[in-house]
Amino acid sequence: MSHPLIKTIGFYALVAVIVVFAVFPFYYAIVTSFSSGTALFQVNYWPKSFNWVNYETVMGNRNFVRSIVNSVFIAGCTVAFALFLAVTAAYALSRVSFRGRGLLLMTILAVSMFPQIAVLAGLFELVRFLGIFNTPWAMILSYTIFTLPFTVWVLTTFMRDLPVEIEEAAIVDGATPWVIVTKVFLPLLWPALVTTGLLAFIGAWNEFLFALTFTSSESMRTVPVAIALLSGASQQEIPWGPIMAASVIVTVPLIVLVLIFQRKIVAGLTAGGVKG
Amino acid sequence: MTDQTLGRASGPSLKQRRQRAAFWFLAPMLIALFFVAAWPLLRTIWFSFTDATLSNLYDAEWIGFDNYLQTRELSSGRVVYRGTLVDPAWWNAVWNTVRFSFVSVFFETIFGLIVALVMNAEFKGRSLVRAAILIPWAIPTIVSAKMWSWMLNDQFGILNDILLNLGLISHRIAWTATPETAMTAVLIVDIWKTTPFMALLILAGLQMVPRDIYEAARIDGIHPVKVFFRVTLPLIKPAVMVAVIFRMLDALRIFDLVYVLTPNSAATKTMSVISRENMIDFDKFAYGAAQSTLLFAIIAVFVSLYIWLGRVDLGGERR
Numbered sequence: 001m002s003h004p005l006i007k008t009i010g011f012y013a014l015v016a017v018i019v020v021f022a023v024f025p026f027y028y029a030i031v032t033s034f035s036s037g038t039a040l041f042q043v044n045y046w047p048k049s050f051n052w053v054n055y056e057t058v059m060g061n062r063n064f065v066r067s068i069v070n071s072v073f074i075a076g077c078t079v080a081f082a083l084f085l086a087v088t089a090a091y092a093l094s095r096v097s098f099r100g101r102g103l104l105l106m107t108i109l110a111v112s113m114f115p116q117i118a119v120l121a122g123l124f125e126l127v128r129f130l131g132i133f134n135t136p137w138a139m140i141l142s143y144t145i146f147t148l149p150f151t152v153w154v155l156t157t158f159m160r161d162l163p164v165e166i167e168e169a170a171i172v173d174g175a176t177p178w179v180i181v182t183k184v185f186l187p188l189l190w191p192a193l194v195t196t197g198l199l200a201f202i203g204a205w206n207e208f209l210f211a212l213t214f215t216s217s218e219s220m221r222t223v224p225v226a227i228a229l230l231s232g233a234s235q236q237e238i239p240w241g242p243i244m245a246a247s248v249i250v251t252v253p254l255i256v257l258v259l260i261f262q263r264k265i266v267a268g269l270t271a272g273g274v275k276g
Numbered sequence: 277m278t279d280q281t282l283g284r285a286s287g288p289s290l291k292q293r294r295q296r297a298a299f300w301f302l303a304p305m306l307i308a309l310f311f312v313a314a315w316p317l318l319r320t321i322w323f324s325f326t327d328a329t330l331s332n333l334y335d336a337e338w339i340g341f342d343n344y345l346q347t348r349e350l351s352s353g354r355v356v357y358r359g360t361l362v363d364p365a366w367w368n369a370v371w372n373t374v375r376f377s378f379v380s381v382f383f384e385t386i387f388g389l390i391v392a393l394v395m396n397a398e399f400k401g402r403s404l405v406r407a408a409i410l411i412p413w414a415i416p417t418i419v420s421a422k423m424w425s426w427m428l429n430d431q432f433g434i435l436n437d438i439l440l441n442l443g444l445i446s447h448r449i450a451w452t453a454t455p456e457t458a459m460t461a462v463l464i465v466d467i468w469k470t471t472p473f474m475a476l477l478i479l480a481g482l483q484m485v486p487r488d489i490y491e492a493a494r495i496d497g498i499h500p501v502k503v504f505f506r507v508t509l510p511l512i513k514p515a516v517m518v519a520v521i522f523r524m525l526d527a528l529r530i531f532d533l534v535y536v537l538t539p540n541s542a543a544t545k546t547m548s549v550i551s552r553e554n555m556i557d558f559d560k561f562a563y564g565a566a567q568s569t570l571l572f573a574i575i576a577v578f579v580s581l582y583i584w585l586g587r588v589d590l591g592g593e594r595r
Contacts, residue, residue, distance in 0.1 A: 011394075015401065018391055019408040021468070026411055028434060029423045043437040089305035092298035104302075110579075111313045113522070115529035117548040118572035121323050121555060121565040122316025125333055145312040152305060171290070177297035206416040208532035209548070213556055224418035228536045240426050247419040258414040259407055266406070269473070270480035 026251070033244035040241050054245035063218045064246060067226035071250075074139045074222060075204035079197050081140065082147040086196075087189065090155035091181045095167065105156065112149035116209050119145060127214055138214035139222065143207060147200040154199070154268055158192040159185065195268040198261055202254060223250045317572070324566035330559050343566035360566050368542060369550040369567075370574075376459065376546065377527035380466045384523055385516065387467065388474030393504075395475065396482045409472040417469065421536035424465045428452055455543040462537055462544050466530070474519050481515025482508070521582055528575050547571045 031044060036053045058064055093105060123145075127138045166188070170180050211222040221229070227246050230239065258265055324343055328336030345359040360366045395405055412420065427434050430450035439445045451461040485508060493503045531548040538544045545553075551571060555564025 011397070011399070014390075014394060015399070015405060018394060019405060022408040022412050022472070025420070025423045025427060025468070026415060028427060029419075032426060041432045043432065043434050045434075085305045085308055088301035092301040096294045096298040098295050098298055108309070111309060113525045113579075114313060114317075115525075115548065115568070115571055115575055117529060117531065117551050117568045118320055119313060119316035120320070120552065120568060121561065122319030123312070124555075125319055125323075126311070126316060128333065141312060144308055148305065148308060148312075177294060177301070181301070202414065206418070208418055208535070209552070212535075213552065224416055224532070227422060228418050240429075240432075243422050244426065247422055251415050251419055254414045254416070255411055258410050262407060262410055265410070266476055266480075270477055 026255075029244045029247050029251075032240065033248045036241055054241035055249070057239075057242045058246045058249065061242075063221070064226055064230070066219050067221045067223050068250070070136055070220065071205055071223040074136045074143070075201045077136070077140045078143040078147050078204045079200045082144060082151045082200055083193060083197055085148060086151035086155050087186065087193075088181055089152050090159050091177070091185060093152065093156045094159035096177075105153075108149045108152055112146055112153065114145065116145070120209070120213060123210070124213065133214060134216045134220050136220070139204075139207070139211055142210040142214065143204045146207075147204055150203070151196045151200055154196045155189070155192060158189070158196075162188065191264065192268075195261065195264040198257060199265065199268050202258075205250075205254070320565050320572075321569050323562050324569045326562050328562045328565070330556070330561050333561070336562065339562075343563050344570075360563065360570065365542075365545075365550060366547075366567060366570075369545050369547045372459070372544055373528060373530070373546040373548075376462065376466075376530065376544075377524055380463050380470070380527050381520060381523050383463070383467050384471050384474045385520060387471045388478050388519070389516075391471060391475035392478035392482055395479050409475060412469050413472040413476075415469070417532045418536055420465060420469050421533050424461070424468075425452055425537050428461055428464075452538045452541075455541065458538045458541045458543040462534055465537060466527070466533055469533075470523060470526070474523060477519035477522070478512060478516055481512040481519075484515075485511050521579070524582070525575065525579065528578065529571070547574075 031047050032040065033054050034047060034050050034052075035044065036049075036051045039049055039051075093101060123142050127133050127141065130137075130141075132138045132141065162185075166184060167180060170184050175183070206224060207222070208224045208228070211225045212228070215221050215225060218226075227243065227250070230243050230246060323336070325338055325340060326336035327339050327342075341359075343359055345357065345361045348356050348358065350356060391405075391409060395402060395409075415423070426432075428436075428451035430436065430448050430453065433448075433451070435451070436445070436448045440448070449457055451457045489507055489511075490503065493500075493507065529548055530546050531552065534544050534546050534549050547567065548571065551564045551567040553564070554560040554567060558564075
């Protein structure tokens with residue numbers, strides 16, 4: 001076999017390639033967001049200037065600030081709603097055995113992998129019918145299609161792994177299932193709720209198709225739609241500087257959260273598919 | 277199971293009571309899912325058999341399969357076919373989607389395996405790698421599309437600059453605007469963005485392979501490559517299969533990346549993009565609904581085939 005030192009060097013070279021590939025585009029977006037004027041149109045591998053003008057442009061844009069508020073509100077409500085419904089549902093699916101449970105679980109998983117375009121026409125009608133077109137409620141309603149199945153699924157896998165003894169004492173004491181869920185399971189569920197909630201929040205924060213279709217005025221847009229449709233003074237001129245600044249603004253909080261919770265997130269992500 | 281042991285402990289009606297409670301616990305979720313998933317899906321399918329337009333949703337008339345396929349005999353006796361099934365733009369979108377899905381998932385699986393194998397090794401800075409690969413995953417798709425369209429820019433893009441400096445290309449390429457390279461651009465961004473997800477799922481599978489298997493193979497002096505193909509790969513196959521189907525389903529419905537990175541390019545337009553375009557932008561609501569119904573059908577067939585052929589256990593719950 002080859003020399004162990006060469007092997008080690010090769011291995012770390014591979015590691016370096018992976019890290020650079022993963023991080024470079026975001027790094028380059030940050031570099032671009034701090035350049036302005038002609039500096040923007042030179043390819044710079046290292047930051048040359050620190051100019052906040054792009055950030056000032058973006059944060060001075062009232063509709064963009066508004067879209068951040070919209071996104072926080074929509075994603076927050078969606079997650080709260082999904083978790084509220086999912087806790088009791090996950091308890092029923094994981095701790096009570098009844099006929100058709102497996103089928104129900106598979107159906108829920110299938111819904112979470114739905115092509116969203118397949119429900120777009122029907123949802124469009126529903127949104128119009130309810131009179132919530134171009135309001136945040138249209139998104140809160142439609143995002144439930146992917147946040148709810150996902151939260152139910154992950155919480156079910158989590159609850160299934162909790163030992164039986166937790167419940168036994170409460171049942172012997174004559175506690176109702178409702179009391180068991182709220183008093184026994186909920187306190188144990190907090191870590192899982194945080195992880196699932198965070199993942200669902202990211203999903204809702206990033207959604208594009210529904211947000212694009214169910215909004216019509218600039219002040220109602222969510223962050224992804226606002227960034228996708230951010231335009232400059234003229235049609236031909238794409239404002240790359242402000243776009244990169246906006247991208248950095250909406251991505252940094254996500255990255256910080258993901259890095260803080262990285263162990264839990266990896267566990268939550270893989271809870272769905274690979275178990276056993 | 278759980279309930280039987282518990283049931284014996286405190287009376288026979290306990291199981292029934294628990295099942296009744298389970299019903300009420302599930303009801304709100306099921307009602308919510310009915311309204312956001314089942315009902316809209318049925319309405320979409322219904323619309324696909326009507327002549328509905330955006331401005332005329334409610335008085336739409338039933339026209340049968342005309343949105344899918346319609347034959348009309350002209351006075352000259354020539355038969356004309358119309359509808360999605362003979363629409364070249366639709367078949368172009370189907371081809372784009374299928375090509376995109378297979379190529380992207382293929383590369384994501386290969387790269388995901390490599391990254392997962394690296395992360396499964398013990399080395400200094402492993403947590404750094406995990407943090408780094410979570411970044412592409414955490415970045416919103418729209419943001420990554422914008423970041424990459426800047427990097428792929430023909431005039432000022434860094435990618436052209438790198439390739440020119442390395443002497444790999446002789447002139448600047450308009451990656452997203454040229455029909456020949458537009459699909460490559462979409463593939464690059466998608467592979468960059470979703471390989472981490474693939475790697476994490478495969479890594480979870482790898483971590484379940486008992487370490488002593490490697491130990492035994494090492495003592496027996498078996499070449500690591502052979503160990504990988506003979507031992508590791510068969511053991512992680514279920515995890516890989518599940519990861520592939522998750523990614524495949526995601527790839528078949530791709531919308532946002534294509535919509536933002538290569539707007540209005542026939543070379544990349546996917547089924548989701550063309551359906552929405554007909555539905556909302558061109559005011560052919562029912563026609564778009566027919567196309568999204570077809571996409572749904574294609575995905576349903578694909579999933580059934582895959583589960584049946586691969587015997588994939590999605591729930592991870594063996595009986």
